[in-house]
Amino acid sequence: KNQVEQSPQSLIILEGKNCTLQCNYTVSPFSNLRWYKQDTGRGPVSLTIMTFSENTKSNGRYTATLDADTKQSSLHITASQLSDSASYICVVSALTGGTSYGKLTFGQGTILTVHP
Amino acid sequence: KAGVTQTPRYLIKTRGQQVTLSCSPISGHRSVSWYQQTPGQGLQFLFEYFSETQRNKGNFPGRFSGRQFSNSRSEMNVSTLELGDSALYLCASSLSGTGYSGANVLTFGAGSRLTVL
Numbered sequence: 001k002n003q004v005e006q007s008p009q010s011l012i013i014l015e016g017k018n019c020t021l022q023c024n025y026t027v028s029p030f031s032n033l034r035w036y037k038q039d040t041g042r043g044p045v046s047l048t049i050m051t052f053s054e055n056t057k058s059n060g061r062y063t064a065t066l067d068a069d070t071k072q073s074s075l076h077i078t079a080s081q082l083s084d085s086a087s088y089i090c091v092v093s094a095l096t097g098g099t100s101y102g103k104l105t106f107g108q109g110t111i112l113t114v115h116p
Numbered sequence: 117k118a119g120v121t122q123t124p125r126y127l128i129k130t131r132g133q134q135v136t137l138s139c140s141p142i143s144g145h146r147s148v149s150w151y152q153q154t155p156g157q158g159l160q161f162l163f164e165y166f167s168e169t170q171r172n173k174g175n176f177p178g179r180f181s182g183r184q185f186s187n188s189r190s191e192m193n194v195s196t197l198e199l200g201d202s203a204l205y206l207c208a209s210s211l212s213g214t215g216y217s218g219a220n221v222l223t224f225g226a227g228s229r230l231t232v233l
Contacts, residue, residue, distance in 0.1 A: 034222070041226075042226055042227075043120070043206050043208075043224030043225050043226050043227055044159075044206070044224050045224070046221045046222060046223070049221065089158075089159060091159075103161060103172050103174070104149075104161045105161070106151075106158055106159040106160065106161070107158070108158045109158060109159075
């Protein structure tokens, strides 16, 4: 069964500090992995998308890494800001059948709270 | 450019009723996918439509259905509502669909919050 597990479930940090969120998956065959940020009451917003051949991708203060061999990904946030307080969701897409029509599997998310 | 628009934003139904939710994608996007988000289960994939055809489906009962029109707008319908159907229903649009990487970013709407009493 395809699964995506994220850790920690929640995290509290002080403004200006760095943090790393983890994502382990068992989705197969793998197509791509995405990180999303979801503010309370809003839809998720894409941060990064990585395919099998990519092991690092950055978007401003957000840097995602992917190890397709160990099926692990991490999202590193540098110099956190109060606006980083949100849920961060790891999403893995699987190849289905003979085409790339991906069936998405979502992690439960990590709730990040940044305190001043 | 306009984002993904979902209507209605909030609605309350009673058990046994049916509900239809609407999603207008970003202009030019041909793929619309639907998701259910609950505190207990998180985000779950419902189905994806591309050029009026259902291309992929998650593990939900047949009470959940959808369709896509020629202008790419999509609707999802839930019949015989149950208390457990209370959730935030999100749709996302993209150029090519959920299985592609690179520029094929999913853009989500703000969601329709359904409460079943």
